[in-house]
Amino acid sequence: MRPKELPIAIDPDSPVPMAHQIVTGLIRAIQGGALPPRAALPGTRVLADSLRVSRNTVLTAYAELSSKGWIAATHGSGSFVADLLPWVARPANASRPEPERSGPPAFDLPARPDLATDQLTRVCKLSLGLPDPRLMPVDELGRAYLRALRRRSRDVLEYGGPFGNRELRAALSSFLGERRGMAVPPDSILITRGNQMSLNLVAQGLIKPGDRAAVEQPGSPQACEILRHAGARLVGIPVDEQGLDAAALAAVLQEGPIRLLYLTPRFQIPTTAQLSAERREHILRLAQEHRFGIIEDDSEAEYGFEERFVPPLAAGPGSASVIYLFSFSRLLAPGIRLGLVSASPDAVDRMARIRRRADMQGDLALERAMAELVADGEIHRHIHRVRRVYQERRDFLIRQMELRFGSRFSLTVPTGGLSLWVRTDPSFDLPAWCERCAGARLQLQPGRDFMLDRSPRPAFRLGFGSYEPAEMEDILRRMEKALPD
Amino acid sequence: MRPKELPIAIDPDSPVPMAHQIVTGLIRAIQGGALPPRAALPGTRVLADSLRVSRNTVLTAYAELSSKGWIAATHGSGSFVADLLPWVARPANASRPEPERSGPPAFDLPARPDLATDQLTRVCKLSLGLPDPRLMPVDELGRAYLRALRRRSRDVLEYGGPFGNRELRAALSSFLGERRGMAVPPDSILITRGNQMSLNLVAQGLIKPGDRAAVEQPGSPQACEILRHAGARLVGIPVDEQGLDAAALAAVLQEGPIRLLYLTPRFQIPTTAQLSAERREHILRLAQEHRFGIIEDDSEAEYGFEERFVPPLAAGPGSASVIYLFSFSRLLAPGIRLGLVSASPDAVDRMARIRRRADMQGDLALERAMAELVADGEIHRHIHRVRRVYQERRDFLIRQMELRFGSRFSLTVPTGGLSLWVRTDPSFDLPAWCERCAGARLQLQPGRDFMLDRSPRPAFRLGFGSYEPAEMEDILRRMEKALPD
Numbered sequence: 010m011r012p013k014e015l016p017i018a019i020d021p022d023s024p025v026p027m028a029h030q031i032v033t034g035l036i037r038a039i040q041g042g043a044l045p046p047r048a049a050l051p052g053t054r055v056l057a058d059s060l061r062v063s064r065n066t067v068l069t070a071y072a073e074l075s076s077k078g079w080i081a082a083t084h085g086s087g088s089f090v091a092d093l094l095p096w097v098a099r100p101a102n103a104s105r106p107e108p109e110r111s112g113p114p115a116f117d118l119p120a121r122p123d124l125a126t127d128q129l130t131r132v133c134k135l136s137l138g139l140p141d142p143r144l145m146p147v148d149e150l151g152r153a154y155l156r157a158l159r160r161r162s163r164d165v166l167e168y169g170g171p172f173g174n175r176e177l178r179a180a181l182s183s184f185l186g187e188r189r190g191m192a193v194p195p196d197s198i199l200i201t202r203g204n205q206m207s208l209n210l211v212a213q214g215l216i217k218p219g220d221r222a223a224v225e226q227p228g229s230p231q232a233c234e235i236l237r238h239a240g241a242r243l244v245g246i247p248v249d250e251q252g253l254d255a256a257a258l259a260a261v262l263q264e265g266p267i268r269l270l271y272l273t274p275r276f277q278i279p280t281t282a283q284l285s286a287e288r289r290e291h292i293l294r295l296a297q298e299h300r301f302g303i304i305e306d307d308s309e310a311e312y313g314f315e316e317r318f319v320p321p322l323a324a325g326p327g328s329a330s331v332i333y334l335f336s337f338s339r340l341l342a343p344g345i346r347l348g349l350v351s352a353s354p355d356a357v358d359r360m361a362r363i364r365r366r367a368d369m370q371g372d373l374a375l376e377r378a379m380a381e382l383v384a385d386g387e388i389h390r391h392i393h394r395v396r397r398v399y400q401e402r403r404d405f406l407i408r409q410m411e412l413r414f415g416s417r418f419s420l421t422v423p424t425g426g427l428s429l430w431v432r433t434d435p436s437f438d439l440p441a442w443c444e445r446c447a448g449a450r451l452q453l454q455p456g457r458d459f460m461l462d463r464s465p466r467p468a469f470r471l472g473f474g475s476y477e478p479a480e481m482e483d484i485l486r487r488m489e490k491a492l493p494d
Numbered sequence: 495m496r497p498k499e500l501p502i503a504i505d506p507d508s509p510v511p512m513a514h515q516i517v518t519g520l521i522r523a524i525q526g527g528a529l530p531p532r533a534a535l536p537g538t539r540v541l542a543d544s545l546r547v548s549r550n551t552v553l554t555a556y557a558e559l560s561s562k563g564w565i566a567a568t569h570g571s572g573s574f575v576a577d578l579l580p581w582v583a584r585p586a587n588a589s590r591p592e593p594e595r596s597g598p599p600a601f602d603l604p605a606r607p608d609l610a611t612d613q614l615t616r617v618c619k620l621s622l623g624l625p626d627p628r629l630m631p632v633d634e635l636g637r638a639y640l641r642a643l644r645r646r647s648r649d650v651l652e653y654g655g656p657f658g659n660r661e662l663r664a665a666l667s668s669f670l671g672e673r674r675g676m677a678v679p680p681d682s683i684l685i686t687r688g689n690q691m692s693l694n695l696v697a698q699g700l701i702k703p704g705d706r707a708a709v710e711q712p713g714s715p716q717a718c719e720i721l722r723h724a725g726a727r728l729v730g731i732p733v734d735e736q737g738l739d740a741a742a743l744a745a746v747l748q749e750g751p752i753r754l755l756y757l758t759p760r761f762q763i764p765t766t767a768q769l770s771a772e773r774r775e776h777i778l779r780l781a782q783e784h785r786f787g788i789i790e791d792d793s794e795a796e797y798g799f800e801e802r803f804v805p806p807l808a809a810g811p812g813s814a815s816v817i818y819l820f821s822f823s824r825l826l827a828p829g830i831r832l833g834l835v836s837a838s839p840d841a842v843d844r845m846a847r848i849r850r851r852a853d854m855q856g857d858l859a860l861e862r863a864m865a866e867l868v869a870d871g872e873i874h875r876h877i878h879r880v881r882r883v884y885q886e887r888r889d890f891l892i893r894q895m896e897l898r899f900g901s902r903f904s905l906t907v908p909t910g911g912l913s914l915w916v917r918t919d920p921s922f923d924l925p926a927w928c929e930r931c932a933g934a935r936l937q938l939q940p941g942r943d944f945m946l947d948r949s950p951r952p953a954f955r956l957g958f959g960s961y962e963p964a965e966m967e968d969i970l971r972r973m974e975k976a977l978p979d
Contacts, residue, residue, distance in 0.1 A: 024869070024871070026874075029871050033668065037671075040671070040675075040677065076803065077673065077675075077803045078675075078805075110678045110813070110814075110836065110837070112838060113814070113838060113840055114837060114838040116700070116785050116786055117785055118699070118700065118841060118844055119701075124851075139653075142647055143647070147647055148643075148644065151641075151642075151643040151644060154639050155637060155639065157636075158632040162628070162827075166630060166826075166827035166828065166830065167627060167828055167829055168624075168828045168829070186521065186522075186525070187521050188562065190562075190564075202854075203854060205854040206854075209852055214603070216604075217604045220604075234851070238851060268604075296600065297600055300602055302599065316560075316561050317563070318561065318562045318563035320563075329598070329600040342647075342652070343651065343652055343653045344653070344654065344857075345651065346856070346857055352599060353597060353599040355603060356599045362609040366690075366694070367691065367694055368688075368690060368691050368831075369687075369688060369690040369831065371831070372831055372860065384510065386509075386510050386514045389514060
């Protein structure tokens with residue numbers, strides 16, 4: 010075979026070494042059938058001239074191909090495509106097989122109705138209430154990561170146990186003390202890969218199949234899914250403008266025990282209501298009396314737009330009932346998978362064991378990098394910066410909603426968080442409008458998506474964190490166009 | 495209170511901003527009781543002079559403390575420690591509470607006998623067969639990570655789905671083609687956080703409680719634990735110097751179906767035996783006939799020390815039965831939590847759904863960085879470098895074993911991998927010696943640890959990857975000293 014007929018091309022500007030490009034090209038030619046078994050390869054000098062590379066480059070490539078079994082060399086008569094190619098028992102004259110992985114598996118996938126289909130593709134961006142990754146201190150984090158790999162490689166590249174990087178646990182112990190008034194020693198903190206994992210660990214550690222767990226209604230569908238998957242029977246507790254209805258919870262407890270309560274007391278998901286002081290105390294009292302755990306999801310803690318500081322339930326008396334969740338995914342960017350669970354050391358130890366089996370340990374280099382950002386104040390500066398930006402975005406969205414939708418929608422100004430809870434007239438066909446918005450590539454979740462029984466709720470969640478004013482205006486224009494005439 | 499009496503100190507050389515140091519110090523003083531509620535704080539000018547900082551620094555600190563509710567300011571009469579401190583309902587005159595998190599939780603932790611106690615602390619380093627993180631290209635990875643955050647922030651900081659970074663899946667599709675002869679399109683590849691997660695996903699996706707799963711005997715205790723946890727009843731299949739006994743597997747299949755077979759065909763864990771060609775074909779035939787899946791764990795694929803290239807089962811006909819695992823944790827360092835599962839798209843889709851619920855998505859910045867290292871050939875250069883090092887370490891250890899332990903132990907030279915399987919005389923009290931080694935801080939797993947029924951095996955696994963010759967000599971000296979007289 011003459012070199013010109015070989016279907017390989019070399020890109021001298023590519024970062025891939027040229028010898029490696031030759032290896033790749035020849036393997037593709039062999040796999041594709043252009044070079045059948047026993048075909049003679051061009052001599053190294055001839056191929057080098059034809060590809061305008063040095064002969065050494067071709068020699069390196071041939072040596073690699075030979076050591077991998079793709080080609081064979083005979084002294085004096087050059088190189089040939091190997092007779093027995095690097096897959097077993099393929100007939101030497103068979104043409105290239107279709108990639109077998111595209112077909113169905115040759116084993117059975119047992120039925121799993123609990124793995125819903127629409128969850129992978131349907132990202133309801135507008136209703137998720139996400140932060141804006143463009144505001145993230147990427148350089149600071151990236152450089153701290155590089156430093157962690159360079160200077161702390163012993164700590165971050167070995168097995169380090171499932172609890173997380175030591176420095177980050179210490180830094181977060183201080184962080185929670187300073188910013189939340191929580192008195193938590195480092196060994197009460199488990200570092201996780203964000204709230205999804207945190208909640209999974211709590212659910213798997215505490216729930217026995219059949220246990221009852223209480224959730225807010227309306228409430229987070231993600232949290233409900235995780236608790237249900239762990240075997241919990243869910244009981245919905247209504248939410249009003251003062252947060253979870255503690256009296257309704259007390260009534261539920263009269264019927265029988267619950268194992269856990271999932272609570273978002275600061276800016277309730279999705280209604281943004283703040284739990285009143287009276288109800289906090291009532292719920293804490295119930296938890297101690299009935300010995301259930303309170304999962305306090307406080308991931309939006311830094312997004313309070315008022316001066317008044319409200320401590321989490323985990324900061325006061327009764328905190329032994331509380332399992333506290335916080336997430337850097339919510340504070341920095343969804344792609345930064347880093348969160349924490351704070352609970353009593355016994356509970357933390359339990360969850361660490363489950364985490365170890367599922368995932369061994371976290372990314373210790375990222376954890377070490379984050380420890381630096383927390384300890385040197387970069388996280389505090391970030392919070393200071395973005396809080397102002399998000400408050401402006403909230404105010405901009407509220408003005409625009411009033412201008413564009415006027416009396417059709419109404420809302421209460423949230424005191425914090427990254428989303429609005431917008432109420433509609435009950436006569437307004439909200440699901441139909443959300444469908445039309447989806448057609449305009451706007452994914453809005455109607456209120457019923459936050460209900461266990463999917464009963465209608467005349468309201469929707471609208472996040473504002475990740476959109477600059479011009480982007481938000483464009484979104485609102487498309488939402489307006491999707492309105493019924 | 496005079497400033498000198500305030501138990502706070504400022505470190506002007508610390509990277510922590512000085513205002514922040516003041517905030518921390520004062521919160522500690524309040525929490526510790528040194529500054530009780532309503533106590534007057536020094537004036538900003540006085541405190542600034544006393545701490546040798548600017549007055550603005552103190553003003554910033556006081557503003558932060560005030561916005562967090564720790565202190566209150568009265569016009570004209572200075573600042574005071576707040577009356578209602580940032581935790582709810584604590585009596586104003588109570589002394590600082592003990593950190594409540596150190597006590598037991600106020601809720602019940604249901605019994606979980608499956609979470610063994612000794613797993614967190616007992617890291618059996620010598621028997622794990624780990625790579626040496628000191629050989630890792632930390633700079634290349636760290637700089638690629640920084641680049642990913644800077645230039646690809648849209649891709650790596652948003653939600654990106656549970657399958658993994660697109661470029662890494664494409665790069666690994668080429669990598670597996672070039673280095674293993676596998677024809678796998680990118681959508682047959684799921685990026686995970688290493689083999690622990692990969693195996694969990696396979697087990698959770700395929701096993702229904704009560705299903706039988708076959709494992710090698712002796713075999714990986716980690717794999718057995720994960721399969722058992724997913725509900726599998728484990729059936730052990732003997733291993734000899736040709737790898738898994740296929741005839742014994744056929745006999746087990748006569749008794750009833752199995753769902754999965756966990757297989758380490760390249761360098762068997764722990765015996766290092768290579769599966770013979772005849773047995774490969776027999777096992778693949780059985781898999782197709784009986785419709786079970788083969789989990790092919792090929793994480794040591796790059797550590798072959800012979801010229802001859804042996805393709806994985808996933809590269810040949812019958813690959814539709816194979817679920818292929820590879821891990822960068824084994825190739826680079828235990829702390830780099832990055833691996834892959836390759837299987838048919840249906841099976842990959844199933845596992846991705848489970849992964850999404852457990853962990854949402856991977857570290858996309860790390861994945862993007864690794865894609866760069868794979869595509870630009872850095873990984874190939876790394877493999878080339880370390881393979882030589884590990885082969886030298888293997889040879890050094892074998893010579894030393896012969897010198898020091900002579901006829902007491904015997905072994906077959908492994909053709910690859912990072913560990914030896916050392917046979918002892920059946921009369922030698924191996925468990926007792928391993929105990930004494932543990933006393934010398936050497937954690938060696940005796941053969942019975944690799945058996946489902948913990949029956950005695952006169953052999954132990956000894957890793958050599960992570961120790962330089964001098965370190966290995968020291969280890970061997972301590973092992974020698976622990977021998978019975």
